[in-house]
Amino acid sequence: MRTTKQFVKSGLLAVLTAGTFIACQQSNKQGNSGEAAAAKDGGAVTNSSFIIAYVDIDTVEAHYDYFKEKKAELEKKQQAIDNELNANVRALQNEAADFQRRASSMTQSEGEATQRALYNKQQQLEGKAQNMRSQYAEQENKFNEDLQKRLNDFLTKFNADKRYAYILSYRTGASNVLYKDEKYNITNEVIKGLNEANAEASQKK
Numbered sequence: 001m002r003t004t005k006q007f008v009k010s011g012l013l014a015v016l017t018a019g020t021f022i023a024c025q026q027s028n029k030q031g032n033s034g035e036a037a038a039a040k041d042g043g044a045v046t047n048s049s050f051i052i053a054y055v056d057i058d059t060v061e062a063h064y065d066y067f068k069e070k071k072a073e074l075e076k077k078q079q080a081i082d083n084e085l086n087a088n089v090r091a092l093q094n095e096a097a098d099f100q101r102r103a104s105s106m107t108q109s110e111g112e113a114t115q116r117a118l119y120n121k122q123q124q125l126e127g128k129a130q131n132m133r134s135q136y137a138e139q140e141n142k143f144n145e146d147l148q149k150r151l152n153d154f155l156t157k158f159n160a161d162k163r164y165a166y167i168l169s170y171r172t173g174a175s176n177v178l179y180k181d182e183k184y185n186i187t188n189e190v191i192k193g194l195n196e197a198n199a200e201a202s203q204k205k
Contacts, residue, residue, distance in 0.1 A: 053164045054180055056187040057171040063191045066150070066198040070143055077139070081132050088125050092118070154194055 061067055099114050106114065155167060167186070170177045 050165045051163060051184065052166045052168060053184045053186045054168045054170045054177060055190050056185065057169050059187045060191055060194075063195075064198075065195050067147070070147075074136075074139065074143065077136060081136060085125075085129050085132070088128070092121055092125060095121070150194070150197070154190070154197055158190065158193055 061071075096118055099111075099118060103111055159167065164186075168177060169175070170180060
C-alpha cells in the first residue's frame with residue numbers, strides 16, 4: 001500500500017496529468033485554412049489563438065486549501081492505522097514471549113493449544129491489517145476522484161472564454177515539459193479560483 005506521504009507527493013500530479021484538460025480546439029475548417037495560407041506563403045503554420053498554459057503542481061499543493069485539509073486528514077488516518085496495528089503486533093509479541101517463558105512448565109496439549117491460539121491471533125491480525133489498508137486505499141481513490149471533478153469543473157469555468165487550447169501540469173524534476181515561459185504560468189489564478197470555490201462550498205454546508 002502506498003503511504004500517505006507517497007500519495008500526497010503523487011496524487012495531485014497524477015490527477016492533473018491523467019486529466020490533462022483540453023480547453024478548446026480549433027475547428028477543422030480554421031485549421032485547414034490556416035495551413036493553406038501558410039503553405040501559400042511558404043512559411044510555418046502559425047495560429048496566434050493557440051495558447052498553452054501550465055499549472056505548477058508543487059505550488060498548488062502548497063496553497064490549495066482543500067488539498068491541504070484532505071492531506072492532513074489522510075495523514076492523521078494513516079497514523080492512527082499504524083499506531084493501532086503496531087500496538088496489536090506488540091501485544092501479540094508479548095504473548096509469544098510469555099508462552100516461550102512458560103513452555104517448559106506446560107503439558108504438550110497445553111503447549112499445542114497455546115501455539116494454535118497464537119497462530120489464530122496472528123492470522124486475525126493480518127486480516128485486520130489488510131482490511132484497514134484496503135479501506136484507506138478506498139479513501140485515497142475517493143479523494144482522487146473528488147479532486148479530479150473539482151479540477152475539471154473549475155477549469156471548465158476558468159477557460160470558458162477559450163483563452164487556452166491546453167492547460168498542462170508541471171512539477172520540478174518530474175515533468176514532461178522541457179521548457180516553460182512564465183508568461184503562461186496560470187498557477188496563481190487557478191489557486192485563487194480553487195480556494196474561492198472551496199470557501200463558497202464550505203459556506204453552503
